[in-house]
Every structure is written in structure tokens, then in C-alpha cells.
Amino acid sequence: MSLEEKVPQDEFGLRDVWEIVLGRKWLVIASAAICVGLALAYVTLVTTVYESRAMVQIGKVAGQPLDNALQLASRLKNHYTPVNTDLAQKQLPKLYAVTPDKKDGIILTLEARARSPQKAQQYLQGIIQRLLANQQQRYDQLFKARQAQLGQLQAQYEDLRPALNTKGRMGKAQADSTSALLLLEQSRRTETLSGLLVAIANMQNELAPVNTMPTIETLSPRYDPNPVAPKRLLILMLALVGGLMLGVFLALVQNGSRRQRERASF
Structure with missing residues (x-):
């Protein structure tokens, strides 16, 4: 075969x-x-869908962010898309996504979609304006509270400093009869003043622009002329x-x- x-x-x-x-x-x-x-x-x-994108940097007070990025993203999505239904999925314009940056947790990327690029941009601008206004209120409250704490520390320092100087003069005038209790009290007041100075310096550093700043818009809403869908x-x-x-x-x-x-x- x-x-x-x-x-x-x-x-x-x-x-x-x-x-x-x-x-x-x-x-x-x-x-x-x-x-x-x-x-x-x-x-x-x-339906042709266009997208607009913006970026926001969450503010901070004393080095602490005003909001947790994941929680803020969830609140924004729930507010602008309250019900997860087919109708909500087809809703336009809409806030399509709020994504925290993986490298920098205080950066949020917001994406809005609409039937035209201009409408997507306008809709996202409205969301950003309301977000910044709410964040500014929260920033003002926390910043004023920190300033009040700083003012209290500075007031305590100013109240104790004259007393220390008086005790010092009394010690010079009565050098031979100065008691151990008086010296101990003076030492305690000196330590307290030193601690207050350190606390004041730390709080002033916390309120410096590098550690305290409001929420800002790092990328204004921009639209892509090409449709995403x-x-x-x-x-x-x-x-x-x-x-x-x-x-x-x-x-x-x-x-x-x-x-x-x-x-x-x-």
C-alpha cells in the first residue's frame, strides 16, 4: 500500500x-x-459620547489631607450617580469616573461624559467648582482651629515669661536666702517655656505652605474632540x-x- x-x-x-x-x-x-x-x-x-477630564489635588492642614481620596471619590460617584440602574448608566451628561492616583494618593482624576465635548467640559466644570467650594469650607474650619491652638500656645508663653523674669529678679535680690523650692519652681517654669517654644515652632511649621494648603485644581477640565464611544x-x-x-x-x-x-x- x-x-x-x-x-x-x-x-x-x-x-x-x-x-x-x-x-x-x-x-x-x-x-x-x-x-x-x-x-x-x-x-x-x-449615541456618540464625548469625554472631559480634570485633576484635583486634595488640600491638607498640618500635613493631614482634608479627605481620604478613596472616600471622596466614592462620595462624588454616589452623589452624581445615586442609583446603579440601566437608566443611570445611559444618563448623559454624567460623572463617569473618579480615580485616585496610585502614586500620589491626594490626586484625583475626574472624567465626565456627554453628547458633545463642550457639554462634557461644562458639566465637569460645575462639579469641580462645587467640590472646590466644599473643600474650601472644610479647609477654613480646620485652618482656623489650628490657628486658634497656635494662639493659645503663644498666649500661654507670654503669660509665663514675665513670671519667670520676676522670679529671676527675686533670686538675685535674695541670693543668700533663696530656697530650694523657689529654684525648683523656676526650673519647672523654664522647662514649661521651653516646651511651649518647641510646640509653637512645630505648629508654625505645620501651618507653613508646604504642609498646609487648600484643595486646588491641578488640571482644568479639558475635552477630547474625538468620541470615546x-x-x-x-x-x-x-x-x-x-x-x-x-x-x-x-x-x-x-x-x-x-x-x-x-x-x-x-
Whole structure:
């Protein structure tokens, strides 16, 4: 028995597939054309969505952020998209995403979507303005509270300093009769004043611009003139590839059916 006789007649290779497809090329072309036509109708009828993006840096007081980035992002999403329904998903304009930066936890990226790039930008600008106003109120409250604490420390220092000077003069006038209790009291007051000076210096450093600043807009809302949905080119390319594959499949099925009918006729 020769090698050719061992190969089953039903098996065929890529060349046979190519010949089948080439013989039914109009079927493949028609399948691709129909799929592309359907995809073109879809991208024409579906709502075109544009996106605007902005970035916000959360403020801080005494080195502590005004808000936790994850919690603030969740509150914003819940406020502007209160119900997770199909209607809410289709709602436009809408706040699409609020994403904390992975490297810098106080940076938030906000993305809004609408039916036009201008509307997306205007909608996001409104959100940013309200966010900054709320954050400014919180910043003012915390900053004033810290300033009040600093004022109290400075007042305590000013109250104790004259008393220490008086005790010092009394000690000089009565150097021979100064008691151990008086010296101990003077030492305690000196330590208290030193502690107050350190606390005042630390709080002044905490209130310095490097450690205390309001929430700011690091990137103003900007829109992309290209729509984010639907992805027309991608959809059309996938439709073309899918149509060609479907056409090849139909050509092979048609060829297999023809061969079965030929065998049945013998």
C-alpha cells in the first residue's frame, strides 16, 4: 500500500481550504459586506459620547489631607450617580469616573461624559467648582482651629515669661536666702517655656505652605474632540474580520454539504 493510499480522502489542507474559499469568494465578500453594513448602521444610530477630564489635588492642614481620596471619590460617584440602574448608566451628561492616583494618593482624576465635548467640559466644570467650594469650607474650619491652638500656645508663653523674669529678679535680690523650692519652681517654669517654644515652632511649621494648603485644581477640565464611544474604527474592523471569518465558515459548510449530496447520489 502506497503512502498516498494511507491518507484519507476526506482530509484536506490549507491549500484545499483556500481553493474552496476562492471558489466561493462572492459568498465571503457578501458575508463581510453584510457584517460591515450592520456595524456601520450601529455606529451611526448609537449615541456618540464625548469625554472631559480634570485633576484635583486634595488640600491638607498640618500635613493631614482634608479627605481620604478613596472616600471622596466614592462620595462624588454616589452623589452624581445615586442609583446603579440601566437608566443611570445611559444618563448623559454624567460623572463617569473618579480615580485616585496610585502614586500620589491626594490626586484625583475626574472624567465626565456627554453628547458633545463642550457639554462634557461644562458639566465637569460645575462639579469641580462645587467640590472646590466644599473643600474650601472644610479647609477654613480646620485652618482656623489650628490657628486658634497656635494662639493659645503663644498666649500661654507670654503669660509665663514675665513670671519667670520676676522670679529671676527675686533670686538675685535674695541670693543668700533663696530656697530650694523657689529654684525648683523656676526650673519647672523654664522647662514649661521651653516646651511651649518647641510646640509653637512645630505648629508654625505645620501651618507653613508646604504642609498646609487648600484643595486646588491641578488640571482644568479639558475635552477630547474625538468620541470615546462608540469606537467606530475598531467596531468596523472587527465587523470586517468577523464577516470574513463567517464567510469562510459558510463556504466550508456549503462545500461539505455539496460533498455529502454527491456521496449520497452514488
